[in-house]
Amino acid sequence: MQKTAFITGATSGFGRACALRLAQAGWNLILTGRRQERLDDLQQELGSQCQVVTWKLDVRDAEAVQACINNLAPPFDEIDLLLNNAGLALGTEPAQTCDPQDWKQMIDTNILGLTNVTHALLPKLIHKGPGASIINLGSIAGRWPYPGGNVYCGTKAFVEQFSYALRCDLSGTGVRVSNLAPGLSESEFTLVRTVGDKAAYDQLYQGSDPIQPEDIAETVFWLASLPPRLNVNQLELMPVSQAWSPFSIHRN
Template sequence: MVVRHVHSPGASVGFARMQNTQGWTALVTGATSGIGEACALSLSQQGARLILVGRREDRLHALASRLSTPSHCLVLDVRSREEVERSLAGLPEGFGEVDVLVNNAGVALGLEPAQEGALDDWDAMIDTNCKGLVYVTRTLLPGMVKRNRGHVVNLGSVAATYPYPGGNVYGATKAFVHQFSQNLKADLVGTRVRVTDIQPGMVETEFSVVRFRGDAQRAGKVYEGMQPLTPGDIADVVTWCVTRPAHVNINVVEVMPADQGFGPFNVKRR
């Protein structure tokens, strides 16, 4: 006779229990669309109050009306260090202690080879994807360390690891996001402040429309004939990471649609 012992959830095998985010405060940058909007909705459903950051005020208020928890709309351009410092220093009562920072604001512009790239586009990507992320993180991090709790979630990209033609500066900014995340983790050892770098592959948002300067037809061809990830897919990953037990840090998550993979080396045949 074979006897099988079945462990129930929470038994001695040590099943991880998710943290209760009720009453937490989460700040999401780039909350006016796509992944940022989906993250705000997901975290609100978990009970967190939201600070919604973006440049389009009408969209921020429209999103706030859909949340099930209190929210504060912050019209802010993360590229401005002075604006970031001033706005985050003046958060209203009940929103001043940020438990979760989702650095989602980012941009890709153009797909030209480096020798034809526009320096203005490069500046915009560096200012938003690198400097904006750094400004917000540096402003909020001391409070997290002082309270000995918090989670910084940085939205990177598989472009940080896998180069592609035309991805020159965009991919470089996401490599910065990855390495900055890793170094933050090194600095925060001994605290209960956690850091995660989320690296999505193809996600259908306004990303390609912005990259191609409003050319919706060209943007649509990026996802033609395949099933990309959705903003909700990435929001699920973010929410899973921040609700792990306090002693668990998810360093990096790389996630692609099933229809995306790795290409062969780009070789010029003569």
């Protein structure tokens, strides 16, 4: 039976790669994002492989999210996978010099947006039952803090704990919940964070062989394809080049 995935933030990076991978496997796709021209390009690119519907959507707008879901017609009204991918980081400055508007945008997108979509889709996922999956894109930043991470780290810690608590609430429904937490990854995400600073982007990834969006897409496909009896609660991924460092010690 053909499966259907609902992907937020599908116009670039992890979301786009996941759309391509699921289309290759013949899944029906509901692709959302804020850039209509990219959604149009995706629909044209993938339309020969699977059934695709796109929706220009800001996940921060709860009413718009609910309207999108209310308008889903067969076969898109039965959801097997919710991939909560939409999210962003803004700025690398220490907390004392950050722009509070950047903090608000991260909280509204990474927390409020994720909860808006999840809550609106829960009835459909519960109706689907065993085998249905929620995969939340967390980050190692949710567990391992770093200078300049401040609010971004906090939002990803929320994603991890929300995933665990949601799994408790969904016990007995058959719906699975996973927190997928990548480490150093190469995507448009970093250009957004640095306001398009290509030099900073290149410096971050130089010689590191970071995670690629296609790696995350394969991981998402594997998680969503596991037997219904299995749930991966937390999956943390790093490139081999990335590891932990000693604690920082400030000395007078």
